[in-house]
Amino acid sequence: MTRTDLLPSAAARHLLLNMTPNGSLGRDGKKLFVVERGDGAYVVDADGRRHIDGLSGLYCCQLGYSYAPEFAEAAERQLRELCFSPLWSSSAHPTGIELAERLSRLAPVDVEHTFFSGGGAEAVETAWKIARKYHTLRGEPGRVKALSRRGAYHGLTLGALSFTDDPGLKEPYGPPAVETRFVSNTNRFGLAPEFADDATYTAHLLAELEAEILAEGPETIAMLIAEPVQNRGGCITPPDGYWPGLRALADRYGFLLVADEVITAFGRLGEWFGGDRYGARPDMVTVAKGITAGYAPMGATLVSTRITEVINQPGVVLNHGYTFAGHPLSAAIALRSLEIMERDRILESVRDLQDHLAKRMGSLTALPIVGDVRGAGFFYALELVGDLDDGGFSDTARAALVVDLIPRRLREAGLLARVYNRDAPLVQIAPPLISDRQLLDRIADIIADTLDEASRALPAH
Structure with missing residues (x-):
């Protein structure tokens, strides 16, 4: 068994994670997502899969991961x-x-x-x-x-x-x-x-x-x-x-x-x-x-x-x-x-691209599950609406979409974003400030595809 294979179970035995139901990871830690390295605006997990870090390592990694030297x-x-x-x-x-x-x-x-x-x-x-x-x-x-x-x-x-x-x-x-x-x-x-x-x-x-x-x-x-x-x-x-x-x-x-x-x-x-x-x-x-x-x-x-x-x-x-x-x-x-x-004129790059990102994110309000899009710069959230008359989610829809489908599909498509399961469920992004137009488009496309699937799975009311 390799070191990579051993890491999740070692974490389950010895590591207490922030803001996490640690006991739910299981004794083998198989539910743990282990990030091993970074490259540009991407991170690579323990299984070798590459993901766009759409949250900049919890709003920290403004410059991504390529300035290490x-x-x-x-x-x-x-x-x-x-x-x-x-x-x-x-x-x-x-x-x-x-x-x-x-x-x-x-x-x-x-x-x-x-x-x-x-x-x-x-x-x-x-x-x-x-x-x-x-x-x-x-x-x-x-x-x-x-x-x-x-x-x-x-x-x-x-x-x-x-x-x-x-x-x-x-x-x-x-x-x-x-x-x-x-x-x-x-x-x-x-x-x-x-x-x-x-x-x-x-x-x-x-x-x-x-x-x-x-x-x-x-x-x-x-x-x-x-x-x-x-x-x-x-x-x-x-x-x-x-x-x-x-x-x-x-x-x-x-x-x-x-x-x-x-x-x-x-x-x-x-x-x-x-x-x-x-x-x-x-x-x-x-x-x-x-x-x-x-x-x-x-x-x-x-x-x-x-x-x-x-x-x-x-x-x-x-x-x-x-x-x-x-x-x-x-x-x-x-x-x-x-x-x-x-x-490297990072602020200037954000100013140059922020209107494009705003337009791409704003277009997502056309999807039935998106109630509102708000944010500025490289910092955006989509508030989701569900199958109840007041825009909320029934327990069934919340479990199927907010807890399961949306975060799973985003991860499978190679995007790390934040999916809040609260009174008003949200999808949030804060990509590295080094992101170019092509990467921002890729982020928007992944979110659009995921939320389109979620919209089609939304129960009628």
């Missing part, structure tokens, strides 16, 4: 100079300093400082603690609540989980660490026709938010966190004026505005920061995933001068940190990733 060279150079030194207790290292300076030149207006972490949830936790520190130092320790949006996902650590709107993820762990109120996200699918107008919809959303702020007491709100395009619920884009409206409310009532860009930063929407596309002017930005193009773990919280002018007062200690935050190896890889993206 360049990243290896950057890593080797860094390891020969310095393998590790913490950003801790008045100590730093050159690579971390260089990356912080580089990020300040890319970040939104007035965002000049970076606090490094190990990933996205840690970056979100950091934003919360900095917000609390900021308000306390300004004499407002009563700002202990957060605002988030319905259906949002901001991480699974206990602090970040507070801002995540998913009872199934939260209830097993008791009351949330941070008192959080949830307001509507910006998904207008299925809403009244008047909300098709951006000005009307934006005014409605901001009025609801302001009412919630006033009901809770503005003096109790520390921050509002939102993604420029909300991932959970299916690539939910904002209407025009929404982010400037959030900025105005934050200024009026004194809370901080946090843009969670763990997914949307570093080119996913054709900009270094996705919020720039929508006029966002946040006080803090959380990033991870694409900052290193998936070649190393790293997260970061980018902080505005408005905040650092308060928390950087002489004698004030920022009593928060992570041992491996800003690890020299991860920082070196992040710097190389940014260099490659500029050199």
